[in-house]
Amino acid sequence: MVLFIMSSKYLKTYKCIALFLFILFFLDKGVAYFIVRFSDANINDTRIEKIINGKLDSALIVLGSSRAARNVNAATIEEYSGISSFNLGRPGSNLDYHRFLLKSYFKFCKNPKYVLLVVDPSIIKQDSSLSFRYDLIYQLANNNYIKEFLIEREKINVFYSQMSDTYLMKNSFLETFKPHKLILGENPLYTVGPDGSMNLLPRRANRELEYSNDQKNYTIDDESEELRNIFFDFIALCKSNNNNLVFVLTPEYGVPMLGLMERLEVLTRGGVTVLDYRNIKKMNNSCYYNDGIHLNSIGAKELSKLIAADIKKMSLNILDLH
Amino acid sequence: MAFNSLEYFLFLPLIWLIHHFLGQRFRWLFLLIASYLFYASLKVPYLLGVIAIITLATYGFGHWIHQAKSAEKKQRLLWGGIATNVLILIIMKYIPFLTDNLNALLSFFKSPISLHHAPLFVAIGVSYYIFQAISYLSDIYLEIEEPESHFGYFALYLAFFPKLLQGPIERAGGLLPQLKQKYEFNYNDMRFGLLLFTWGLFKKVVLADRLGLYVDAVYGDVHSYQGLPLILATYGYAFQIYFDFSGYTDMALGTARLFNINLTNNFNRPYLATSIADFWRRWHISFSRWILDYIFKPLQMQWRNGGNWGTAAALLVTFIVSGIWHGANWGFVTWGLLHGLYLACSVFYKPYQKKIHKALHLQKTKVLKAWQIFITFHLVTFAWMFFRVHEFSMLNYLFNNMYFPLNRLVNVNYVENSIIINHDFANFYSLFICLTVYMLFSIFDLLNNVEKFKLPYRWSYYYLLLFIIIIFSKTADHGFIYYEF
Numbered sequence: 001m002v003l004f005i006m007s008s009k010y011l012k013t014y015k016c017i018a019l020f021l022f023i024l025f026f027l028d029k030g031v032a033y034f035i036v037r038f039s040d041a042n043i044n045d046t047r048i049e050k051i052i053n054g055k056l057d058s059a060l061i062v063l064g065s066s067r068a069a070r071n072v073n074a075a076t077i078e079e080y081s082g083i084s085s086f087n088l089g090r091p092g093s094n095l096d097y098h099r100f101l102l103k104s105y106f107k108f109c110k111n112p113k114y115v116l117l118v119v120d121p122s123i124i125k126q127d128s129s130l131s132f133r134y135d136l137i138y139q140l141a142n143n144n145y146i147k148e149f150l151i152e153r154e155k156i157n158v159f160y161s162q163m164s165d166t167y168l169m170k171n172s173f174l175e176t177f178k179p180h181k182l183i184l185g186e187n188p189l190y191t192v193g194p195d196g197s198m199n200l201l202p203r204r205a206n207r208e209l210e211y212s213n214d215q216k217n218y219t220i221d222d223e224s225e226e227l228r229n230i231f232f233d234f235i236a237l238c239k240s241n242n243n244n245l246v247f248v249l250t251p252e253y254g255v256p257m258l259g260l261m262e263r264l265e266v267l268t269r270g271g272v273t274v275l276d277y278r279n280i281k282k283m284n285n286s287c288y289y290n291d292g293i294h295l296n297s298i299g300a301k302e303l304s305k306l307i308a309a310d311i312k313k314m315s316l317n318i319l320d321l322h
Numbered sequence: 323m324a325f326n327s328l329e330y331f332l333f334l335p336l337i338w339l340i341h342h343f344l345g346q347r348f349r350w351l352f353l354l355i356a357s358y359l360f361y362a363s364l365k366v367p368y369l370l371g372v373i374a375i376i377t378l379a380t381y382g383f384g385h386w387i388h389q390a391k392s393a394e395k396k397q398r399l400l401w402g403g404i405a406t407n408v409l410i411l412i413i414m415k416y417i418p419f420l421t422d423n424l425n426a427l428l429s430f431f432k433s434p435i436s437l438h439h440a441p442l443f444v445a446i447g448v449s450y451y452i453f454q455a456i457s458y459l460s461d462i463y464l465e466i467e468e469p470e471s472h473f474g475y476f477a478l479y480l481a482f483f484p485k486l487l488q489g490p491i492e493r494a495g496g497l498l499p500q501l502k503q504k505y506e507f508n509y510n511d512m513r514f515g516l517l518l519f520t521w522g523l524f525k526k527v528v529l530a531d532r533l534g535l536y537v538d539a540v541y542g543d544v545h546s547y548q549g550l551p552l553i554l555a556t557y558g559y560a561f562q563i564y565f566d567f568s569g570y571t572d573m574a575l576g577t578a579r580l581f582n583i584n585l586t587n588n589f590n591r592p593y594l595a596t597s598i599a600d601f602w603r604r605w606h607i608s609f610s611r612w613i614l615d616y617i618f619k620p621l622q623m624q625w626r627n628g629g630n631w632g633t634a635a636a637l638l639v640t641f642i643v644s645g646i647w648h649g650a651n652w653g654f655v656t657w658g659l660l661h662g663l664y665l666a667c668s669v670f671y672k673p674y675q676k677k678i679h680k681a682l683h684l685q686k687t688k689v690l691k692a693w694q695i696f697i698t699f700h701l702v703t704f705a706w707m708f709f710r711v712h713e714f715s716m717l718n719y720l721f722n723n724m725y726f727p728l729n730r731l732v733n734v735n736y737v738e739n740s741i742i743i744n745h746d747f748a749n750f751y752s753l754f755i756c757l758t759v760y761m762l763f764s765i766f767d768l769l770n771n772v773e774k775f776k777l778p779y780r781w782s783y784y785y786l787l788l789f790i791i792i793i794f795s796k797t798a799d800h801g802f803i804y805y806e807f
Contacts, residue, residue: 027785166792178748178751
């Protein structure tokens with residue numbers, strides 16, 4: 001059998017195959033290296049990288065979707081409360097993503113004293129505008145923690161990821177390679193500040209915002225069981241880590257949704273502090289808003305001062321809930 | 323296991339290696355076992371039973387037809403064999419469709435009778451090898467072929483794994499001799515087989531699956547879209563189904579080539595067809611030859627006294643059967659009917675068309691050819707809508723909402739939101755790059771010309787293709803469209 005294999009008839013074929021695979025191996029490494037360098041040069045949101053490298057040690061972290069990223073200014077909270085703060089909010093992200101960030105933070109960084117979760121009315125509903133932001137973690141696929149997570153979520157194949165570094169990093173390339181961005185530059189709406197916040201510039205003066213009198217009611221019929229379980233898991237995680245979990249309802253330029261607060265109380269059994277800023281007179285000024293639910297940078301700072309004051313009171317155990 | 327699955331990437335080299343080092347005497351047995359294992363990997367045990375019954379029945383009927391003394395007995399046995407195969411096909415695929423439609427008819431006539439809803443069986447591959455079995459029996463009856471004496475080779479003819487799930491539909495005269503031929507390692511065959519397989523993989527996991535992302539996003543939520551996105555999704559589907567099916571075919575042909583077997587090439591640039599008839603000479607070639615030889619020609623012969631009307635009727639029936647073969651759904655039947663109508667009408671207008679072209683001095687001009695390709699492509703794409711969309715209410719919405727004023731094309735936001743659905747820039751850019759690569763590779767026919775290159779250029783092409791697949795393939799699996807048939 002060995003003589004048969006080593007006969008000159010097949011030797012040329014084996015040599016060809018071996019050489020082909022040998023070159024392929026090195027090409028694969030080279031292409032993957034290029035992708036990593038390319039991605040690193042074009043990514044503006046490095047917060048997850050900071051988390052898994054243990055470079056964040058804030059005592060207060062803010063989590064949530066655009067209502068967290070836009071409406072909260074972590075630097076202001078830090079300035080007015082004296083508690084080091086960092087904003088991990090990201091537009092378009094869902095509760096599953098916030099839980100992932102929380103778990104990662106607990107694993108790699110110093111345990112925070114406060115976890116602020118900015119609550120969307122659709123936090124435990126299937127909302128097509130909110131999803132798990134895999135596009136933000138693909139760039140770190142070569143990190144074992146992220147790689148295992150992506151394998152667990154079946155976003156990458158375990159066998160292929162072992163065989164090919166290019167395969168492992170391909171999603172990073174696909175998410176980063178956006179010629180229009182490379183030519184026009186990053187959209188300023190997605191600029192991340194040094195405190196992690198993504199506050200919006202004030203609207204142009206000629207764009208008047210109308211107060212919305214449309215009364216909405218919270219309904220439980222369309223709640224997602226999966227997201228509800230994630231919600232409970234989120235609370236349990238904070239409890240097991242002895243964090244002060246605080247839910248924040250940010251202001252809206254319109255009539256607040258009825259029933260949301262009550263639903264949160266039922267779900268949390270009153271065991272979580274809820275800071276409800278939706279009816280605050282001070283925030284009832286259109287110049288603070290970019291649109292009906294997002295504050296601009298001025299509004300974000302004002303809100304963050306209020307949050308800072310309440311957090312400070314909490315730390316002194318004399319919180320008077322609004 | 324699908325051709326684009328990890329299991330297949332491990333299965334194929336293992337099977338090839340064992341086959342390569344095995345003695346000639348046992349190769350057929352090994353390939354047969356491998357084919358059944360391949361079929362068993364679908365995890366639908368009764369399918370093995372189905373193929374076993376078809377194999378035994380067809381083998382038996384083949385010999386009985388050949389041994390029959392009288393023409394009458396031959397014909398009865400032929401119909402018996404065909405009926406057996408068709409009955410199994412009906413049971414596997416059409417019972418729920420028939421019962422649902424019978425129930426609808428009964429309720430229309432306010433009848434108290436209601437039939438039980440029948441279970442739907444998984445029938446992957448069944449349509450293909452049943453058609454092969456029918457062609458085998460017909461060829462024996464017509465004395466084109468002799469029945470295969472070796473049961474093992476016959477079983478392998480039906481079950482040969484590269485063509486088992488989605489064809490091509492091979493004739494006995496083409497495949498059986500190749501299966502019996504002595505296998506000798508051929509480096510060029512191996513190289514071309516692997517290249518063809520890789521090319522098919524590129525078409526499937528990059529082009530078809532990425533187009534599918536766009537098409538599914540629009541057709542999956544059709545009422546959210548109007549105008550340009552609906553049009554683009556319709557064109558997109560025409561190309562998705564082509565890349566999906568031709569990609570599969572290339573992988574099947576490439577796999578078979580590793581074993582020195584040449585299967586029928588099922589595609590020949592179908593969207594460059596200048597007429598519907600030409601389209602069917604280029605699309606799913608093994609299937610269109612089958613329906614031409616075993617349905618159309620006998621019917622045309624039977625109705626030859628009807629002249630053009632006889633031919634038109636034969637075409638209509640042939641393509642309705644074609645639609646039914648594709649699936650138990652009125653959408654498929656309508657698709658088949660449309661193609662039948664296209665061809666039936668052409669029987670009447672073709673003579674006049676030629677006269678007009680001659681009068682206008684357009685014959686064999688590039689302008690005429692371009693026009694014919696344009697019209698044919700749009701007729702085919704229109705028919706594909708019935709193939710893809712089975713609810714008539716959705717079709718109605720599509721027809722009423724595809725229109726949009728052309729001045730909207732200057733609105734950058736509108737065009738951007740139409741092309742990039744759900745802000746999926748990654749998919750858009752991937753498609754743009756890969757379709758460009760596909761066009762370039764096709765224009766220069768690199769697949770067939772690459773062997774003329776020197777080694778460094780040849781290998782550069784191979785590496786480029788591999789890395790394009792690795793980087794641009796869709797992560798999540800999209801099944802093969804023609805599996806359903």
